[in-house]
Amino acid sequence: MDTPSFDTLLYDVDADGVATITLNRPDALNALSIQVVSELSRAFRQARADAAVRGVILTGAGEKAFAAGADISEFAGMDALDGHRFALRGQGVFNQIEQMAKPVVAAVNGYALGGGCELAMACHLRVASDNAQFGQPEVNLGLIPGYGGTQRLPRLVGRGIATELMLTGDRVTAQRAYEIGLVNRVVASEALQTTAKEMIQTIASKAPVAVAMTLQAIRAADLPLP
Numbered sequence: 001m002d003t004p005s006f007d008t009l010l011y012d013v014d015a016d017g018v019a020t021i022t023l024n025r026p027d028a029l030n031a032l033s034i035q036v037v038s039e040l041s042r043a044f045r046q047a048r049a050d051a052a053v054r055g056v057i058l059t060g061a062g063e064k065a066f067a068a069g070a071d072i073s074e075f076a077g078m079d080a081l082d083g084h085r086f087a088l089r090g091q092g093v094f095n096q097i098e099q100m101a102k103p104v105v106a107a108v109n110g111y112a113l114g115g116g117c118e119l120a121m122a123c124h125l126r127v128a129s130d131n132a133q134f135g136q137p138e139v140n141l142g143l144i145p146g147y148g149g150t151q152r153l154p155r156l157v158g159r160g161i162a163t164e165l166m167l168t169g170d171r172v173t174a175q176r177a178y179e180i181g182l183v184n185r186v187v188a189s190e191a192l193q194t195t196a197k198e199m200i201q202t203i204a205s206k207a208p209v210a211v212a213m214t215l216q217a218i219r220a221a222d223l224p225l226p
Helices: 032-047 080-098 115-122 138-140 148-156 160-169 174-179 189-204 208-222
Strands: 010-013 017-024 054-059 065-067 104-108 111-113 125-129 133-135 171-173 186-189
Touching: 010 032, 017 032, 017 115, 017 133, 032 080, 032 138, 032 160, 054 065, 054 115, 054 189, 065 104, 065 174, 080 115, 104 115, 111 138, 115 133, 115 148, 125 174, 125 189, 133 174, 138 160, 174 186, 186 189, 189 208
Parallel strands: 017 054, 054 104, 065 111, 104 125, 111 133, 125 186
Antiparallel strands: 010 017, 133 171
C-alpha cells in the first residue's frame, strides 16, 4: 500500500508490520488542531485497511509532549455550534481509534493533557516515559473534557479518582498514572518506543481474529449482561 502524506503527522510502517503514527507539531507541543484530528482519522483508516499492518504505535514528536491538549488558538472564532461540532468531530475520531481491530499502543512522552490525555485513553494500551504527565485541566478554562474523557477516565481509574482529577484539573506523574491504572507501563524515555513495539509484536503474534474479538468484547464491558 502507498504511504500517505500528511502535514501534521508522520506515518511509517516497518518491516514487522508495526505502523507508527507521530503527532508532528513539536513547536506547539503537538496540540490537537482541527487539521491534526482530521489527519489522525485518515491515518488510522490507512492502518486499518493495510493488511500488512499488525498494530499501531501512536506517539508525539519531540521530548516535551505526547499532546498538550486541543489547540486553543482555534477556539477564539468559535460560537456554541462550532464548539459542539468540534467536540463531535474529535469524539468520532477517538472512537474510531478505540474501535480498531488491531492493537493500538500510545507511547506517551512528556505532557498528555486535556485532549492529549483523552487521545491516549482512546488507545488500547498506554506506555509512558518516566517524565510523562497526565491530566484533564479543562475545568481551569471553564470547559469539560470534550473527546470522551468523562467516560474513559472513570472506566480506567474508577469514578472517585476520575472525579477528583477532572474537578481539580490536577496533573499526575507517570508513576501515579501507573498506580491508578491509567497507564500499563512506565519506562525510561530511551526505552519508550522499544517497549511499545514489543507490546505490539507480542499481541500481533496471536491469532488476529481472537485479538479483534477480544477488543470488541472489552468495548462491550459496560453493556448490561443478557
